[in-house]
Amino acid sequence: MSEKYLHEMIDDIEILIDEAKPARFNPGKVVIDRDVLITVIEELRKQIPGEVERSHKVMMNKDAILEDARIKAQNIVDQAAREAGELIDENEIVEMAKMRAKEMEEAALNHANDVIHNANEEAEQVRYGALQYTCDIMEDVQDYITKVKEGQRSLFDQLLSTLDSDIESISTNYEEIRQQLDGASRTKVRTAEDFVSQEEE
Numbered sequence: 001m002s003e004k005y006l007h008e009m010i011d012d013i014e015i016l017i018d019e020a021k022p023a024r025f026n027p028g029k030v031v032i033d034r035d036v037l038i039t040v041i042e043e044l045r046k047q048i049p050g051e052v053e054r055s056h057k058v059m060m061n062k063d064a065i066l067e068d069a070r071i072k073a074q075n076i077v078d079q080a081a082r083e084a085g086e087l088i089d090e091n092e093i094v095e096m097a098k099m100r101a102k103e104m105e106e107a108a109l110n111h112a113n114d115v116i117h118n119a120n121e122e123a124e125q126v127r128y129g130a131l132q133y134t135c136d137i138m139e140d141v142q143d144y145i146t147k148v149k150e151g152q153r154s155l156f157d158q159l160l161s162t163l164d165s166d167i168e169s170i171s172t173n174y175e176e177i178r179q180q181l182d183g184a185s186r187t188k189v190r191t192a193e194d195f196v197s198q199e200e201e
């Protein structure tokens with residue numbers, strides 16, 4: 001995964017945040033589609049091993065480098081034998097060719113070791129950098145989601161508190177009305193017979 005691709009995925013996360021709808025009770029907050037955000041993060045996590053795999057391919061070329069060195073050494077032996085011809089004893093040709101081949105093989109082996117060493121260091125740096133970069137991104141996203149969740153929870157708690165207060169007020173009014181109704185039902189109602197009884201007295 002190239003650095004450019006990393007930036008593109010970061011841009012996708014920023015676009016997701018910018019295009020998110022404002023929270024219902026707090027315009028300063030936004031509501032992000034959790035599934036979409038998780039998809040972006042999972043894609044980022046899947047792509048990281050790709051860069052490490054490409055670095056490993058460099059180390060796998062060790063055998064190819066050594067084989068190439070052996071072929072070159074053999075070619076030197078053959079070439080030396082052809083050039084010497086009948087002027088030099090066959091044993092001397094072989095010894096000279098072996099010495100030259102050994103030198104070439106050692107040089108190729110040293111070169112291969114240097115390439116592998118550099119590849120290991122580069123692969124480790126790339127791997128560490130990619131993991132650290134991804135860790136920082138995921139930490140920022142996690143902090144943002146946590147803040148959004150806490151903001152929504154605070155608004156929800158405020159709403160519940162308001163509803164509880166309203167319910168308590170309604171209950172108080174209800175009890176007062178019931179008490180008034182109970183008092184009225186106990187008051188004696190005067191009838192026509194009551195008035196007649198008072199006149200006779």
